Amino acid sequence: MKFATDVVKVSVPATSANLGSGFDTAGLALDVRDELRFELLPSSDVEIEIHGEGETTLPRDERHLVIRSLRRALDEFGLPQAGVKLTAFNRIPQERGMGSSAEAIVAGVSAAAAFAGLGDEARDFIFDLSAHIEGHPDNVAPAVYGGMTVSWDFEPNREVPVSDAPTSKASGVLSPKGDEASFPGSPKPFKGGYHTVNYPVGERINAWVFVPDFKLSTEEARHALPTDVPRTDAIFNVSRVALLPAALGASHGRDVNAMLFSATADTLHQRYRSSLMPQSWELMTFLRANGYASAISGAGPCVLVLHDGDDSAALQNLLFEHWLSEGHWRMLHPAIDRQGVTYTAAE
Ligand SMILES: Nc1ncnc2c1ncn2[C@@H]1O[C@H](COP(=O)(O)OP(=O)(O)OP(=O)(O)O)[C@@H](O)[C@H]1O
Numbered sequence: 001m002k003f004a005t006d007v008v009k010v011s012v013p014a015t016s017a018n019l020g021s022g023f024d025t026a027g028l029a030l031d032v033r034d035e036l037r038f039e040l041l042p043s044s045d046v047e048i049e050i051h052g053e054g055e056t057t058l059p060r061d062e063r064h065l066v067i068r069s070l071r072r073a074l075d076e077f078g079l080p081q082a083g084v085k086l087t088a089f090n091r092i093p094q095e096r097g098m099g100s101s102a103e104a105i106v107a108g109v110s111a112a113a114a115f116a117g118l119g120d121e122a123r124d125f126i127f128d129l130s131a132h133i134e135g136h137p138d139n140v141a142p143a144v145y146g147g148m149t150v151s152w153d154f155e156p157n158r159e160v161p162v163s164d165a166p167t168s169k170a171s172g173v174l175s176p177k178g179d180e181a182s183f184p185g186s187p188k189p190f191k192g193g194y195h196t197v198n199y200p201v202g203e204r205i206n207a208w209v210f211v212p213d214f215k216l217s218t219e220e221a222r223h224a225l226p227t228d229v230p231r232t233d234a235i236f237n238v239s240r241v242a243l244l245p246a247a248l249g250a251s252h253g254r255d256v257n258a259m260l261f262s263a264t265a266d267t268l269h270q271r272y273r274s275s276l277m278p279q280s281w282e283l284m285t286f287l288r289a290n291g292y293a294s295a296i297s298g299a300g301p302c303v304l305v306l307h308d309g310d311d312s313a314a315l316q317n318l319l320f321e322h323w324l325s326e327g328h329w330r331m332l333h334p335a336i337d338r339q340g341v342t343y344t345a346a347e
């Protein structure tokens, strides 16, 4: 395959994963965008220019996550590897729980799609490859599609308890191999791998992200999680995550803020990570004690608030004295992004 163009532009939104109860599953796109320009070079060099977030910390060579993801996707699209100049204008805070790594991966993969001359028809492929590179789909899905997403990893061998399933030819059960072809007849379940569903977000839903002046890598935060969780905690989160689409969709005339409050509650991950970010835990619990639907954003340490209506002034007043005035926290009030990644050929 040949390059369809020499220059492409990509814009990717920030994302907040988990939304409290939906660990590794729920995500929301926020209108804080990184803008990237990719230009093919006649040589095999990589040139990287970074403005904004990461300009003093990110590598400027083949180790850069955007470049690594671009390289992987060029192979997948059957395009040759080439020299490239990347110019990045980064606004998404990094290692804070706003989906910066998913952004970088989606940017590189989407750039390859645009170099291949592909448009919207490549979106599902971008999601699939990006989620495989990231290793979990909850940030990648809203970064690709916008809005609120619920994602899952369809693992055929876990969908049917294979060892217990009847083996008569009439029952049409999954083979231990567990691939797509082993579901005979109809209906057909999904193919193995990552999937996502986009849910509408009500026009009145507002999001705030409180960004601290310290970082926490997702890798470190994932190491803090236990292998097993109590059954009562699992039941608690199942009941709350099921509320999330209804609460964010907000078209049912019920008390949306009360539903958001329950929907963002969690017992599966946040408490286990609290010692890695005590300030975030303190802020999140203070907000909840004051009735706000609040959660750790992604793996932290940012804190997310969701609310029906614009409560900026009240939040500012509530948090000014102990948090915002000391300069350790910034308050962002991004719009909900409903577009997802954009990728186009450019001049
Ligand atoms: N714009 C970017 N360009 C290149 N690499 C990036 C960019 N943003 C993030 N990265 C890479 O991703 C790492 C941060 O990933 P990490 O998963 O720890 O945080 P996050 O994605 O911001 O948080 P979360 O996954 O909880 O939302 C950075 O250390 C860097 O290696």
Ligand SMILES: N[C@@H](CCO)C(=O)O
Binding pocket: 017, 018, 023, 024, 025, 136, 138, 139, 218, 221, 222, 269, 298, 299
């Ligand atoms: N679900 C992920 C989001 C961060 O990538 C976590 O909390 O570890």
